[in-house]
Each structure stands twice: as structure tokens, then as C-alpha cells.
Amino acid sequence: MKSREHLVQRLGKNINGYFGESIDISAVLKDCIAAARARKWIAEKLSAVPKLDLLAFRRPASPGIRESAPHDSRIYISAGIHGDEPAGPLAIRQLLQEDQWPADASLWVLPCLNPTGFVINRRENAEGIDLNRQYLQPKAQETVAHIDWLKGQPSFDLCFCLHEDWEAHGFYVYELNPDGQPAMAEKIVSCVAAVCPIDNSEIIEGRPAHKGIIRPSVDPRSRPEWPEAFFLLTHKTRLSYTLEAPSDFPLSVRVAALVEGVRGALEGKGKT
Numbered sequence: 001m002k003s004r005e006h007l008v009q010r011l012g013k014n015i016n017g018y019f020g021e022s023i024d025i026s027a028v029l030k031d032c033i034a035a036a037r038a039r040k041w042i043a044e045k046l047s048a049v050p051k052l053d054l055l056a057f058r059r060p061a062s063p064g065i066r067e068s069a070p071h072d073s074r075i076y077i078s079a080g081i082h083g084d085e086p087a088g089p090l091a092i093r094q095l096l097q098e099d100q101w102p103a104d105a106s107l108w109v110l111p112c113l114n115p116t117g118f119v120i121n122r123r124e125n126a127e128g129i130d131l132n133r134q135y136l137q138p139k140a141q142e143t144v145a146h147i148d149w150l151k152g153q154p155s156f157d158l159c160f161c162l163h164e165d166w167e168a169h170g171f172y173v174y175e176l177n178p179d180g181q182p183a184m185a186e187k188i189v190s191c192v193a194a195v196c197p198i199d200n201s202e203i204i205e206g207r208p209a210h211k212g213i214i215r216p217s218v219d220p221r222s223r224p225e226w227p228e229a230f231f232l233l234t235h236k237t238r239l240s241y242t243l244e245a246p247s248d249f250p251l252s253v254r255v256a257a258l259v260e261g262v263r264g265a266l267e268g269k270g271k272t
């Protein structure tokens with residue numbers, strides 16, 4: 001398929017920060033709850049703090065599949081840890097509403113890890129804390145609740161963290177794959193390329209990149225401030241993808257990029 005790269009241009013309005021659209025996060029989360037309930041997903045609240053809408057949705061693999069398959073495929077997807085990255089929660093809403101998943105997939109889906117940040121359209125939470133630096137020594141109530149909840153879940157075969165980057169020239173993805181499992185990053189990028197430009201820079205965020213893929217060789221133990229993906233890699237998974245949509249492009253393009261990225265990775269992982 002011909003790439004839309006030539007048709008979609010940077011907006012040029014996100015200089016030194018994100019100045020694009022914000023979303024009504026409580027309305028988006030209501031839509032997510034309605035979609036999850038309609039399809040009999042299990043909805044949980046992660047925090048007892050009133051007015052802190054930290055939600056998780058779970059769906060077990062189809063019963064027939066679960067009995068016949070040796071192992072269901074356990075997939076975790078989170079979004080909205082940065083309150084100025086609206087495409088993530090919107091992508092999760094679309095994925096929940098469309099409800100197309102591999103039948104052997106058991107799913108854990110968290111649509112918004114930083115609900116107070118979205119109210120002020122800011123990366124940090126209402127207390128000014130970047131929640132994606134909290135996962136080694138958590139102090140923020142959001143992160144404490146998230147980690148408590150994660151400790152009660154099984155390990156995951158595959159994790160996605162959905163993000164946006166206002167500096168990016170296109171979509172890119174971080175792959176954390178320490179055991180050298182079959183990589184999905186190329187598939188993710190090729191699926192996203194049909195709907196969104198790819199950032200082909202050779203250095204992205206100070207790391208070597210190749211055709212929109214960053215494979216950081218980082219040892220989490222060497223870093224003092226852990227993002228969510230480091231906690232997942234250390235305690236819950238051996239394969240993690242952080243998808244970064246480019247904020248300086250139309251919101252509909254960024255949402256499509258994240259949706260297609262997840263879809264691309266899951267394609268071929270079983271029947272939907």
C-alpha cells in the first residue's frame with residue numbers, strides 16, 4: 001500500500017511543548033467503561049482515592065480456546081501516563097469499542113494512568129510529578145496504586161505502553177526484548193506507516209534509531225528513575241513496546257497510529 005507519508009504534514013504548532021487538542025478525560029473513560037461492560041469485560045478501580053479514575057479492564061481468553069490451548073496469550077496495554085498525550089486514551093477507547101482481539105488473548109487494559117494530568121493538559125499529574133519516572137521508588141498515589149494492582153496480576157507475554165512525543169517527526173517505537181524473542185517492531189512500524197509518517201531520524205531522544213525503531217540496551221538497575229516499561233520488564237514481562245505517536249500531527253492520525261501499531265503486533269497471534 002502506498003504510504004500516506006506525503007499527504008500528512010507536521011502542523012508546526014508544538015514547539016517546546018504540546019499545544020494541541022485536549023480531551024474530556026472523564027467522558028472518554030465513561031465511553032471506555034460502557035464499551036467494556038457491553039462486552040462483559042471485568043472493570044476494576046485501582047485506587048480508593050475518590051475522584052481518581054484509575055481504571056483497569058480485563059478480559060479472559062475465549063473459554064474454548066483457554067481449554068484447548070496450552071497457554072493463553074497474556075497482553076497488557078496501558079495509556080495516559082502523560083496528561084498531554086491524548087491519543088493514547090482515545091486509541092484504547094477505539095480498541096475497546098471495536099473489540100477485535102485474538103481469541104487466545106487474555107487482556108489487561110488501562111486507559112489512563114494520569115487522569116489529573118489530562119484535566120490540565122500537562123505531562124505531569126496535578127501535583128507536578130512525572131508519573132513515568134516513579135516506578136523504582138513510587139511516591140505518587142497513582143503509581144503506588146498501579147504497582148499494587150500489578151503485583152496482583154500474572155506475568156504478561158507482551159506489553160504495550162501508548163505515548164506521544166511532541167518533538168517527533170513521525171511515529172516510532174521502543175522495543176525492550178532482552179531474550180531476543182521474535183521481534184514485532186518492524187511489523188508495528190509497517191502497519192503504522194499506512195496511516196502515519198514514521199520518524200526515520202538516526203537519533204531519537206538521544207538514542208540510535210533505525211527506521212522508527214529504538215532498541216535501547218539499558219539495564220534498568222543502572223537507572224535511578226524508572227518509567228513504567230522498566231517496572232514491567234523487571235517484574236512482569238520479557239517483551240515490551242512503547243509506542244510513540246507524533247504530537248505535531250493531527251490527533252486523528254496519532255490515534256490511528258497507536259491503534260494500528262497495537263493491531264499490527266497482535267495480527268497473526270491467533271484468530272480474532
Ligand SMILES: [Zn+2]
Nearest residue numbers: 082085163164
Ligand atoms: Zn509520554
